[in-house]
Amino acid sequence: MNVNTDIKTYAGFRFITLLCVVILYAPLIVVTIYSFNASDSITTWAGWSLRWYADVFTGPESAKFQQAAINSFSIAIIAATVSTAIATASATAIVRGGKYRLRTPSLALITLPIMVPEIVLAVATLIFFNAIGFTRGYVTILIAHIAFCIPFAYLPIQARMQGIENTYEHAAMDLYATKAQAFKRILLPLMTPGIISGFLLAFIVSLDDFIITNFVKGAGIETLPTAIFGSVKQGLKPNIMAISTMLLSLSVVMVTISYFVSKFDNTK
Amino acid sequence: MAGGAASGGSVASDTYKNARHWLLMPSWLVLGFFVFAPVCVMVIYSFLTKEFRGGVTWEPTLAAYDQFFFDRGLFGDADPTLQWTYIEIFWRSIWQAGLATILSLLIGFPTAYYIATRPANTRALWVFLITIPYWVNLLIRTVSMKFLLRDEGPMNNSLLNIGIISEPLQIINTNLAVQVGLFYSYLPFMVLPIYAAVDRYNFTMSEAASDLYATKWATLRRIVLPAVKPGVIAGCILVFVPSLGAFLAPDLLGGAKNFMIGSLIEEQFKGNAGNWPFGAAASMILLSMVLVLLMVFAHQQRRAGATT
Amino acid sequence: MKRLTTSAMALALLANTAAAEGELVIYHWFEYIPAELLEKFTTETGINVTMDTYDSNEAMLASLKAGGMGTYDVAVPGDYMVEIMTNEGLLDTIADGELANKGNIAAEWANPAFDPGRTHSIPYQWGSTSFSVNTEDYDGDINTTDILFNPPKEISGKINMLDSQGEVLALASLHMGIPQCSNDREQLSALNDMLQEAKTHWASFNSDTAKEVLVSGDVSVGMIYDGFSAKAREDRASIKYAFPTQGYVVWMDNVVLLKDAPNRDSALAFMDFMLEPENIAAVSNYARYGLGVKGAEEFLDPELASLPESNPPATAGAGAFIAVCDEATQAVYDQIWTNLKN
Numbered sequence: 001m002n003v004n005t006d007i008k009t010y011a012g013f014r015f016i017t018l019l020c021v022v023i024l025y026a027p028l029i030v031v032t033i034y035s036f037n038a039s040d041s042i043t044t045w046a047g048w049s050l051r052w053y054a055d056v057f058t059g060p061e062s063a064k065f066q067q068a069a070i071n072s073f074s075i076a077i078i079a080a081t082v083s084t085a086i087a088t089a090s091a092t093a094i095v096r097g098g099k100y101r102l103r104t105p106s107l108a109l110i111t112l113p114i115m116v117p118e119i120v121l122a123v124a125t126l127i128f129f130n131a132i133g134f135t136r137g138y139v140t141i142l143i144a145h146i147a148f149c150i151p152f153a154y155l156p157i158q159a160r161m162q163g164i165e166n167t168y169e170h171a172a173m174d175l176y177a178t179k180a181q182a183f184k185r186i187l188l189p190l191m192t193p194g195i196i197s198g199f200l201l202a203f204i205v206s207l208d209d210f211i212i213t214n215f216v217k218g219a220g221i222e223t224l225p226t227a228i229f230g231s232v233k234q235g236l237k238p239n240i241m242a243i244s245t246m247l248l249s250l251s252v253v254m255v256t257i258s259y260f261v262s263k264f265d266n267t268k
Numbered sequence: 269m270a271g272g273a274a275s276g277g278s279v280a281s282d283t284y285k286n287a288r289h290w291l292l293m294p295s296w297l298v299l300g301f302f303v304f305a306p307v308c309v310m311v312i313y314s315f316l317t318k319e320f321r322g323g324v325t326w327e328p329t330l331a332a333y334d335q336f337f338f339d340r341g342l343f344g345d346a347d348p349t350l351q352w353t354y355i356e357i358f359w360r361s362i363w364q365a366g367l368a369t370i371l372s373l374l375i376g377f378p379t380a381y382y383i384a385t386r387p388a389n390t391r392a393l394w395v396f397l398i399t400i401p402y403w404v405n406l407l408i409r410t411v412s413m414k415f416l417l418r419d420e421g422p423m424n425n426s427l428l429n430i431g432i433i434s435e436p437l438q439i440i441n442t443n444l445a446v447q448v449g450l451f452y453s454y455l456p457f458m459v460l461p462i463y464a465a466v467d468r469y470n471f472t473m474s475e476a477a478s479d480l481y482a483t484k485w486a487t488l489r490r491i492v493l494p495a496v497k498p499g500v501i502a503g504c505i506l507v508f509v510p511s512l513g514a515f516l517a518p519d520l521l522g523g524a525k526n527f528m529i530g531s532l533i534e535e536q537f538k539g540n541a542g543n544w545p546f547g548a549a550a551s552m553i554l555l556s557m558v559l560v561l562l563m564v565f566a567h568q569q570r571r572a573g574a575t576t
Numbered sequence: 577m578k579r580l581t582t583s584a585m586a587l588a589l590l591a592n593t594a595a596a597e598g599e600l601v602i603y604h605w606f607e608y609i610p611a612e613l614l615e616k617f618t619t620e621t622g623i624n625v626t627m628d629t630y631d632s633n634e635a636m637l638a639s640l641k642a643g644g645m646g647t648y649d650v651a652v653p654g655d656y657m658v659e660i661m662t663n664e665g666l667l668d669t670i671a672d673g674e675l676a677n678k679g680n681i682a683a684e685w686a687n688p689a690f691d692p693g694r695t696h697s698i699p700y701q702w703g704s705t706s707f708s709v710n711t712e713d714y715d716g717d718i719n720t721t722d723i724l725f726n727p728p729k730e731i732s733g734k735i736n737m738l739d740s741q742g743e744v745l746a747l748a749s750l751h752m753g754i755p756q757c758s759n760d761r762e763q764l765s766a767l768n769d770m771l772q773e774a775k776t777h778w779a780s781f782n783s784d785t786a787k788e789v790l791v792s793g794d795v796s797v798g799m800i801y802d803g804f805s806a807k808a809r810e811d812r813a814s815i816k817y818a819f820p821t822q823g824y825v826v827w828m829d830n831v832v833l834l835k836d837a838p839n840r841d842s843a844l845a846f847m848d849f850m851l852e853p854e855n856i857a858a859v860s861n862y863a864r865y866g867l868g869v870k871g872a873e874e875f876l877d878p879e880l881a882s883l884p885e886s887n888p889p890a891t892a893g894a895g896a897f898i899a900v901c902d903e904a905t906q907a908v909y910d911q912i913w914t915n916l917k918n
Contacts, residue, residue: 013379013381013382017379020375020376020398020459023452024455025401026416027412027416028401028409034415087295089291089292090291090292092287092291093291096283096284099282100285102292106292106295112303112304115562116558117530119514119515119534119551119554120307120551121307123533123551124303124306124310126643131313135643147302166283173283179283179287182283208405208406210405211515211516214538219603219628219647220601220628224405228407230629233606236414236415244404244405244412247408251403251404255400255403256396321637321641321660321664322637342764343761344908344911418792418794419792420793440794441779532918537638538638542637542638544642
């Protein structure tokens with residue numbers, strides 16, 4: 001009866017998907033290959049070598065990149081933690097707080113950093129810190145990151161919380177649990193995949209951020225993206241390609257982790 | 269995505285309503301102080317006077333907006349005519365962002381659809397594949413693209429070696445390079461929302477259409493597309509808005525010769541120009557455009573009664 | 577919990593960096609000072625150095641005025657920028673006797689017009705700014721500013737300009753034979769029109785990649801500093817530095833003591849260090865520029881004396897320093913530059 005076999009497949013879609021994957025990966029793969037280039041110049045290929053990876057860790061610029069990496073990761077961890085905590089609290093209030101007038105404005109405020117183009121946010125923050133006389137440095141970067149990570153942590157948490165029926169908490173409270181206990185022992189554990197998703201998203205967004213960090217950083221403070229930008233402005237050097245490959249591997253690891261976390265979630 | 273957030277859960281959920289103000293306070297403090305207040309300060313700055321060689325003096329004036337819209341000649345005393353330069357820059361940015369969005373849609377929609385219709389185990393793998401580049405730093409992705417496309421780079425060299433072209437394709441430092449850069453930067457943002465929407469789509473509708481002798485393409489156009497429209501629109505917004513304010517792609521790939529809005533604003537604060545009120549004014553105009561666009565979208569969502 | 581220990585570690589790291597003793601924060605041009613020299617400074621003095629970079633005098637000024645004051649100790653502005661910074665009150669005064677090596681300054685650089693008596697700065701490096709041509713792509717006469725502003729067809733569209741207002745406008749003024757701080761409306765309009773037309777032949781505005789785009793072949797002509805061009809020539813022998821008959825820009829970079837420097841003593845130690853002939857010679861050997869300190873000849877790379885980039889031919893025009901204009905005139909030049917960049 002079904003002469004036209006599969007209603008789901010369309011001619012050419014598969015080709016386009018493959019094209020899409022090729023486009024997404026081509027530059028990254030090329031850079032990865034060239035990161036193993038034994039030659040000094042990036043245009044001529046001279047054989048396989050690990051010298052640039054060694055250079056990243058021991059070369060003349062290594063101290064700068066190491067400090068930048070330390071800054072990036074420490075800021076990302078702190079910012080992701082704080083913003084996830086704030087996001088969880090806010091999500092609880094918005095999803096499980098009933099209807100009240102402040103609800104929509106709160107939601108608008110929380111998603112504001114995503115709605116505003118990043119360059120506008122960067123400029124506004126720079127002007128603001130300058131106007132109140134807050135000297136730019138590590139702390140200014142951290143504050144800015146916490147602020148714009150909140151919506152990224154918030155969205156997965158809210159999505160998750162909406163999917164959890166409140167019957168569990170009500171059942172707990174029927175059994176004489178206090179609201180705090182219901183929150184801590186029922187809702188929070190059920191929320192864990194969402195919270196982890198939110199944390200990971202906030203972490204990557206903070207680690208990755210360039211525009212805002214570039215505007216609000218202080219003298220001598222670099223994060224990994226700004227250090228890379230400074231180096232790349234003078235031309236793509238092989239040690240940057242090595243760093244790029246390492247970051248690519250890191251992202252593979254992070255995506256794998258989040259994948260397994262979501263598989264672990266068996267209430268779906 | 270935004271629509272779903274607005275509806276936010278059933279009304280009956282008021283378990284923690286007593287604590288809600290305390291729970292909301294941290295976000296109000298942090299975001300109020302470090303996002304909302306800065307934007308307000310920026311609005312104020314756009315109405316101040318530029319100090320000689322950078323900085324502002326606290327004298328209210330419309331000079332920044334005037335500079336944006338009116339051309340008073342090289343010496344500042346000619347009769348005001350409409351200043352096309354900045355309008356052109358905005359127009360060029362809108363056009364480039366729009367083109368990048370359309371390109372992403374043309375490639376992203378089939379990709380998302382294809383992935384969503386794979387069997388469950390391979391589907392996860394595809395999503396995996398699409399997501400990984402997103403996690404790599406945008407800067408690195410842009411620079412990798414630059415490395416690939418340059419006149420004596422791998423792409424030109426391979427094409428020359430194969431013999432398809434006889435002279436290197438001059439792509440770097442042109443609008444085309446910026447286009448490719450924007451499209452490349454934000455492509456995953458188009459694929460993922462559409463994928464999520466198609467994932468939720470009920471294929472029995474397509475089956476029903478097929479039973480009624482509709483061709484596959486007609487089904488696509490008239491059944492599937494309207495059903496996944498929220499995802500498509502979300503994807504378009506997620507590509508269009510960042511592309512509009514981008515400055516890495518025009519800077520690194522476009523040769524910093526043709527300003528887009530992001531480059532224009534960046535030049536005022538980090539570059540040579542040092543005109544803060546003007547930069548703030550340009551930012552305000554950009555922000556207003558984006559907010560209007562989002563409000564139109566939200567309004568459409570409400571009217572269509574869509575729940576994402 | 578695991579997250580707690582990580583945060584604790586992070587905070588400990590923070591505290592550690594804050595408590596380090598002997599700090600110096602330098603604001604410097606990119607790719608100019610060899611890393612080994614900074615390491616030598618740290619070994620000799622125990623002072624830890626952090627360095628931020630900029631790619632033009634104007635960008636440095638903009639950044640300092642945008643809240644950078646009080647966070648940097650020293651900067652390295654060009655001659656005209658020292659004057660501007662003095663006028664803006666951004667520089668600190670060096671009292672007599674604070675600099676032990678002040679006597680090392682060569683006589684001709686000891687009393688410049690932009691800093692009489694050297695109360696705010698010390699000489700650093702000097703050189704010229706013009707442009708270089710990849711002679712593989714063009715083999716005609718390159719010693720004319722027409723190459724940049726009225727290029728022959730084969731190089732049109734393959735020209736990179738420095739992203740530097742002072743130098744581009746100065747070269748343009750030399751090309752048109754008009755004074756640098758002109759008030760003549762006709763001259764200024766003509767300058768604006770000429771630049772708008774020239775822009776159609778340019779590929780990009782970039783200072784950081786000025787060397788790289790020539791070496792990689794992305795452009796055939798690049799506006800560039802003489803020392804930077806010498807380094808480019810080491811990677812690609814066909815790159816030739818031009819000395820236009822119309823003239824070219826000369827400059828002297830200086831290390832200045834910034835007002836409200838957080839580590840003023842470290843800053844003075846650094847300036848003393850840079851007045852040692854051996855150390856400043858290391859910079860010259862790396863960056864291929866001239867220096868302003870006595871007794872450095874024995875430490876200099878012998879090649880430097882015979883570099884074509886530092887030896888203008890007899891046909892070359894005069895070298896011109898960038899002039900500082902008053903506010904009203906500067907506003908017009910700012911507008912010309914804005915028209916150019918947009």
